[in-house]
Amino acid sequence: MTLRCDVAVVGGGLTGLLAADRLIRAGVDVVLIDTDRAPAAASTRSLGLVAMGWIDSPARLTAGLGEPVARALHEWSARAVGSLRDVALDLGVTWRSTGSLRLALDAVDRDAWHASAGLLTRWGLGGAVRILQDAELRGLAPGSGRLGGVFLQDDAVIDVSGLLTALADRFAAHGGRRLTATVTVEAGSGAPVLVSSDGSRLTAELVVAAAGVSAATLHPFFSSCVYPVRLQALRTVPGVPGDALRVPVLARHRFEAGWSTPDGAVEFVGCRWADQPEMGAGERDDEALSARVSTEQDSWLCTHFGIDVGLVQRWSGIAAYTCDGLPLVGPLPGAPRVLAAVGWSGWGLSLAPRAVDEICAGILGQPTADGHVTPRELTARRLV
Template identity: 30%
Template sequence: MPPTSCDVAVVGGGIMGAATAFWLRRHDPSLRVVVCEAETLAHGASGRNAGFLLLGTHTDYASAIGAHGRSRARQLWQFTQETVQLIRETLDGAAFDLALTGSLIAAGSPEEAERLRRSAELLAEDGAEAVYHDAGDVNRRIHAQGFHGALFVPEGGTMHPVKLVRHLLALSGATALEGARVTAMEPVNRGMRLVSERGIVEAGMVVLTLGAYLPQLVPEAAQFVRPVRAQMLATAPVAPVLGLPVYSHGGFFYLRQHADGRLLLGGARHLHEAEEVGYDDATTEALQADLEAYLQTHLPEIGAPVIERRWSGTMGFSPDGLPVVGTVPGLERATFATGFTGHGMGFSLRFGLLLANRVFERTDSYADLFDTRQVNAAT
């Protein structure tokens, strides 16, 4: 069969690939964009997460300042604020069950509670809105026990991640090739040639949004990302206890409740670190038992709910916990983005815009924020 020709090929049909295709076509509707997905759209981490739309990074704001400096931490917070704003103003939230409830960052220890209290002060100084609640307030608010305090962030909320990916691609009008795993790529003439399981794709530019799987195509990218498994469970419907997503214990547990009463809970990988590294997407009895114990400890009102489903997905973790953008070594027409460290949804739409701007060689105020040089400097 003849090659598929396009102006830009996006490799990876998850949230970053869909967001990039959306902005490419929004900037230039005549652009021929092809999205190559190895399995089905949102098959990987984008379709296996809890659908949290959180501000900031994987850690609290005070810790982010300690790790990255005040200026960069502020930029990262603003970047995710822009994601929420773009989602709210640009997309049809009803198409992907968008609920802008805000979020609750709950402390699993007194030390974490103090960091969250300090985070509230720092965010206020930087012009962001966040409210600290003491232990009594937070436990009453979500019918829980055992939390030592919490930070309420009024922006953000939840959505259905698979529906969001499909909504973006439908709006983009890009051609989606499912079952088109890309196994090789090489420069040809003034473009790129991709070898996929559905044939050859010839493109002027390539954007790789493969998450944890990037090193399988670009081995040099292993310095920027490693695969980490995330396990989750879903209960049968229970009485309403949560009106917003809860991100607790430094992000090592995360919990939300659907409108139908089902609870979604993920995390506990810090209790099984060695076992949770790699591409195996099986669930394990030991970690799943820790998830159930978390429910019994913090939400005793719901009793011991029936667990209807258990699953896992593979996330891409970066060395410093932040995404990274770069050019594939030796392939100046191939850009990659990876290392979202479990927070791809919070970065999603604004990150797709950043990648599209990179393709078009347009100025982007965040162009240097995620550059590979930042990782190199940190390491």
């Protein structure tokens, strides 16, 4: 027997849950499909840093893509941050308005971030954005090797695990159907059919592809543009040392990021560059840890924050990166009823919520609340 639904959402991580929750509350007949196969959802491995923007600073994006595009991409991310904050408030999930420190470790990055502070202020994004003076910077980053820093007021930290649970609970409370299955999508111009590994089939009017790194096996389109990257994280024991990283820190095109939790532990993700030669790219084993990454993480925290890492819990997770570093949002070329929401390059919390807003508005036949549409640079169609 073939099951039917209006919308099948594939992926029970943050992106899929946000979409399924939104659609079921709007009265859409939704089925949420999630596999129990590895790798685990990256969402379950996340630190919860909500950091507006992209891997490159606003100034670097402006140099590469021109100011109108760089501005549009930052506005898009700022809307994602606002959207996630609204969801957190609505669900009573902890949202800490910490701001963030964008730390520069070399002169080129310092100059880029100083220019970025001017751009963000001109664009009216990030809240109060300010270049930190030396004394303030020393207070926030007490170790050595930091050359400059910019503070962005609107960034935050969210309780990701609480958010995933609250979204799943609300979806269930609205009668949402869930299937545990690994599916592939057969789609052309007609209604997509989702085929599970046991052969059962589900026909949907539309599919939201929120499958993270496994999108590459969900539909052939993704196989040439989405790839896995293993990220490794750590959490120290509480109270190490005092209040280092009391403001979340992102450094060096986000290769490193971390914060001090309210109980005084430090959580940190980064240094994948130590995993030579591929820097974690191509890795799908989210149980494995790299000894070289662990060593460099400890050294990085010691050098820049004076943290003697000591006893830690370490874990890894697999994030979905794309061939040009930008996400894939909206209809797939040649399969317009499959809507992509994939490829956050390790920073889904400050990107995915806006994709969900735009995709769901399209499904519901409504304009987005602010009337803006997806920049072409983020559409899946840009790759044809």
